[in-house]
Amino acid sequence: MKMLYDTKQMALFEGGNPEYEYKELINKRHNFPDAVEMLSKIDYDFKDFTTQYLTHTFHSYPARFIPQIPLTFIKLFTEEQEIVLDPFCGCGTTLVESFLNNRKSIGNDFNPLATLISKVKTTLIEDTQFRYFNRKLAVMKRYLDLDYRRVNEKINNLPNRKISAIFSKTVISKLEAIRETLLEVKEEGYDELFDFGRVALSSTIWSLVENDGGIDVDDLFVKKVKSMEKELSKTAKIVEKNPEVRVICGDARKLEVQSDSIDLVVTSPPYVNALDYYRVHMYNMLWLGMDFDLFRKHEIGGHSHFITNRFRLLSEYLGDMLRSMIEMNRVLKKDKLCVIVVGNSSVEYELIESHIFFEEMGDKIGFTPIKTIFRNIDKTKKYTSADVGKIDEEYIVVMRKEKNSDVVANDDDFVSEVVRNQMIRFREQIKNVQGTSIRGRKPTRERLLKNIDKISEAIETIPKDTKIKR
Ligand SMILES: C[S@@+](CC[C@H](N)C(=O)[O-])C[C@H]1O[C@@H](n2cnc3c(N)ncnc32)[C@H](O)[C@@H]1O
Structure with a gap:
């Protein structure tokens, strides 16, 4: 059967x-x-x-x-x-x-x-691309200090309601650092990884809003990327004909x-x-x-x-x-x-x-x-x-x-x-x-x-x- x-x-x-x-x-x-x-x-x-x-x-x-x-x-x-x-x-x-x-x-x-x-x-992604992406994220981790340039521009565009409670300056600065890294990934020609990263970022923001803040965003983002990578590679082993x-x-x-x-x-x-x-x-x-x-x-x-x-x-x-x-x-x-x-x-x-x-x-x-x-x-x-x-x-x-x-x-x-x-x-x-x-x-x-x-x-x-x- x-x-x-x-x-x-x-x-x-x-x-x-x-x-x-x-x-x-x-x-x-x-x-x-x-x-x-x-x-x-x-x-x-x-x-x-x-x-x-x-x-x-x-x-x-x-x-x-x-x-x-x-x-x-x-x-x-x-x-x-x-x-x-x-x-x-x-x-x-x-x-x-x-x-x-x-x-x-x-x-x-x-x-x-x-x-x-x-x-x-x-969309299946090659392991070699993930190796590049992980190197990129390791570099990003070194540049997560609060950066007011990042915060000031963003803060003006946010609807007011939840800013102070959830989107603290540190959180905004880190989210912007992640976004900038993803833009580099796109500029370097990895469109599929860029989209993949944007879903991980969006999922991180979702958790942030659902939990009313109190989350270490860069940590959560990196964990999210890792778990998505794992599930995608399991999927690749199953989907042989790639319809x-x-x-x-x-x-x-x-x-x-x-x-x-x-x-x-x-x-x-x-x-x-x-x-x-x-x-x-x-x-x-x-x-x-x-x-x-x-x-x-x-x-x-x-x-x-x-x-x-x-x-x-x-x-x-x-x-x-x-x-x-x-x-x-x-x-x-x-x-x-x-x-x-x-x-x-x-x-x-x-x-x-x-x-x-x-x-x-x-x-x-x-x-x-x-x-x-x-x-x-x-x-x-x-x-x-x-x-x-x-x-x-x-x-x-x-x-x-x-x-x-x-x-x-x-x-x-x-x-x-x-x-x-x-x-x-x-x-x-x-x-x-x-x-x-x-x-x-x-x-x-x-x-x-x-x-x-x-x-x-x-x-x-x-x-x-x-x-x-x-
Ligand atoms: C009940 S949800 C579908 C959920 C989906 N079955 C799933 O498992 O994720 C209904 C969807 O309709 C979409 N929607 C609303 N207006 C639409 C429109 N004019 N054209 C296409 N999609 C629309 C919403 O964005 C939403 O994703």
């Missing part, structure tokens, strides 16, 4: 662990009906499975999915060298699993930090991907009203010289606008997701699968069951439903914002491309019409029962009834709210 992992990979999972049966199951070759049948035999909670291994360990990323989700569909529904696409690839979980399993892959995300991490996780990986920093509503070229789409899109990635990654992006303002403008699911009527966020989100799904349909080959992983969210105490909206959309744009799978999430692993709280369950919507969509993603009238019907249906639901997602303090009945008017108002502005902002 062919194993999911060869003997070298199996060493990662020694000791009669619960993953063995799962791996046996997904490793068998199946025709399409059998593969669909297999989907019912898997326990999607993946309780106690190893989820952090190899390059998955490179960088933290909010709301990433566990590798076993893309892995399941990659193994059951694609052959080696076929192409897997994740249009919201985040930190590249789908790409890493495709890479490890000899599938070509394309990852797209508007967040430049996400595409940098994705690229670095799937092609293309990473695009772009908009999922307008994919730069050829029509009818993809063998599997597997993705977890942003949730409505849940998390502003640009805010989460602001410090990292600032240090890496990335334009977080551009990303903020195009981010789907963010909630820093429409403050007075949050239901407008919902119609905007539905429009964005419909356009993205039309694009997924366009790029997929006929009969291939589109797998979308999404959890419920909440707007003004009302439950938003995104998977139901997506299923309805799929039906209108050339997809047929295969099945929707419910799964519990390990509560410690996935989070969104304080507004929504921890999301502890999610759905895997599995659809098949039956035909090309009759409409294109920039058909504003179509988008507006579908969203309008969905919002009207949603309003009817809320008329019957309100407060479907109350967490914490209970609102008054009057407050909840106001939601019906707010939804009606939001329905009026759908044509405007669902237009892509430029």
Whole structure:
């Protein structure tokens, strides 16, 4: 029997662990009906499975999915060298699993930090280059004294809030020394090492912010480089054929991907009203010289606008997701699968069951439903914002491309019409029962009834709210 992992990979999972049966199951070759049948035999909670291994360990990323989700569909529904696409690839979980399993892959995300991490996780680097890099870091270690020239210029560009607590002058000076070393690496022609180092730097900044300072940044950075180097060299031993990986920093509503070229789409899109990635990654992006303002403008699911009527966020989100799904349909080959992983969210105490909206959309744009799978999430692993709280369950919507969509993603009238019907249906639901997602303090009945008017108002502005902002 062919194993999911060869003997070298199996060493990662020694000791009669619960993953063995799962791996046996997904490793068998199946025709399409059998593969669909297999989907019912898997326990999607993946309780106690190893989820952090190899390059998955490179960088933290909010709301990433566990590798076993893309892995399941990659193994059951694609052959080696076929192409897997994740249009919201985040930190590249789908790409890493495709890479490890000899599938070509394309990852797209508007967040430049996400595409940098994705690229670095799937780019092998020669040992000789690491020897050069380690020599460079040893030299850097000798020049880490507080340097006010470095600090003064940087300090003016930082948002004020956390500077004094986290970004002390010593910390800023050291981070700048690391950044300068990385720039030298680039100037000396080592582009891949430059990106590799930037991910290590970003991961260091992430730990700094998460821990509210109190970290020896240069030490942490060097440790991070060493551990990433180790995981990358383990990966190199596994990935013998080095399948092609293309990473695009772009908009999922307008994919730069050829029509009818993809063998599997597997993705977890942003949730409505849940998390502003640009805010989460602001410090990292600032240090890496990335334009977080551009990303903020195009981010789907963010909630820093429409403050007075949050239901407008919902119609905007539905429009964005419909356009993205039309694009997924366009790029997929006929009969291939589109797998979308999404959890419920909440707007003004009302439950938003995104998977139901997506299923309805799929039906209108050339997809047929295969099945929707419910799964519990390990509560410690996935989070969104304080507004929504921890999301502890999610759905895997599995659809098949039956035909090309009759409409294109920039058909504003179509988008507006579908969203309008969905919002009207949603309003009817809320008329019957309100407060479907109350967490914490209970609102008054009057407050909840106001939601019906707010939804009606939001329905009026759908044509405007669902237009892509430029
Ligand atoms: C739930 S996360 C994906 C996480 C990913 N599955 C992983 O494992 O890392 C959603 C992603 O959508 C991205 N995103 C938001 N708006 C986008 C847009 N307009 N086009 C492409 N990606 C976008 C965010 O940057 C974020 O990385």
